[in-house]
Amino acid sequence: MENLIDPGRLGMDPSRRGVLGAGLFSVALTIPEWPDVVGKMEAIRADPHRRIGQAEVQAVSAMTDRLSDLDDEFGGRYAHPMAAAFLVNTVSPYLKASASRETRTSMMSAASLLCYLTGWMAVDEGVHGRAQQYYAKSLELAGASGDQLTYCRVLRGMSVQAANLGHGTPAVRLANAAAEASPESSPRMRAFLAGQQAHAYALAGERANALTSLREAERAVNQAESGLGTFGGFSSATLAYATSEVRHALGDVKGSVESLQDHFPLRDSTDSRRSEIKFGAMLAERQLEVGHLEAACASWDKALDAYPGMHSGQIDQQIARIPSLLSRYRSNPIARQVIERSGSASAK
Known part of the structure; x- marks a missing residue:
């Protein structure tokens, strides 16, 4: 338990070199039950050269809120590297620092929530195996803190x-x-x-x-x-x-x-702005599925209007699907315009 957050295992290298190949989702991932994780990190050896208090816990919680806002506004591919770097460079040393029992428990709870958020970002980025690793570490920290x-x-x-x-x-x-x-x-x-x-x-x-x-x-x-x-x-x-x-x-x-x-x-x-775009593109696909071409194109147009500046692997995939979904309707000028818009947007 000495390495509370292992940058190598979780792929939280701020350079993001470790992100490649992290996309495999495991349906067989073992999920620890609550009684199995409670208090499992109590025996960690603290770093005698560093001490933290509630101010550091509050800083982690505040940073988590800011990162959540950035994720909502700009997407997981934008916010995930920042969250990963913060976990590695700041939160991991905090978890190994000397502290009162109350502060240590609060820090592990704050770190658990941050790991969860980082996993959520990784899902949006499309690195699903990495996301599961964040989630598993979050469960472990939640148990250690009784959260x-x-x-x-x-x-x-x-x-x-x-x-x-x-x-x-x-x-x-x-x-x-x-x-x-x-x-x-x-x-x-x-x-x-x-x-x-x-x-x-x-x-x-x-x-x-x-x-x-x-x-x-x-x-x-x-x-x-x-x-x-x-x-x-x-x-x-x-x-x-x-x-x-x-x-x-x-x-x-x-x-x-x-x-x-x-x-x-x-x-x-x-x-969030991300969910508005994601659900709008989803609506378009389902409208097309029931044969409402013009309604689908209108929904895609709204999604494309909001798409610039969004860094989301999930939404990128939705936008990239538009040309193939509309390919049979190329003779329709409205559909052709949406195809062209989506192609330009995906190329940026």
Whole structure:
């Protein structure tokens, strides 16, 4: 346990040389249960030449918030190298510094949340194996600090990653583990977890469980208070998106389009620019799937308007798919214009 955050294993070299080849997702990754990770880092030998206090913990938490904002605004490929460098150069030495028990616990909790966020960025960048390594380290740090809420949220994030890659069964396992581990049962948290369970169940072909979980998420959103928390917000807009994902996975493409259209008027300032582009491009693909060419082109145009300055591997892939999806409609001037726009945007 001496190397709390191993730059070599996690690929957190600020030069990013280690990022190549880090894209393989493992469906067989072992996930430690909460009792197995609690307090496992207590025997670490502290560096007698460095001491930290609550000021350093607050600095890590503040930096995590800033990095989260950058990730939302500019994408994972932009923010991930900064988060990785901060983990290696600043947070790792803090974790090995001398400190009071309270400070050490707080620092491990803050580091856990930062590792989770960095994993989320790596998913957006498209390095899924690396993301799983960040997530695994986050679980370990959460257990060491007794931060069960972050542990639960990491499992939920891992389920989102698996679901977005089309792995329904692992997504269910992770979503259920997150729900079982949750240390609180507020309406917002129940919605946050049940919404992901619904999507995972739908991908795994478990229709009845998917609809039951979706109804639970709907009830919880209706009960929830208006405030949203960092890394845990689940709103009516999020519910509409989750409903769209469930419907699409269950084969109701038209219903999926309707739910995704419902999502956009419900968005507020807490929703990221990245998700607006991502969901807009997703809406376009599904509109085309049901034969609504002009509506799809209009949705793609909006996504392309917002695309400059976004550094997201996921969105890059969505934009790169446009020419092939519209290839059969090249004779249509509206479609041809979107193809040309997307080609120019992808070349930049």
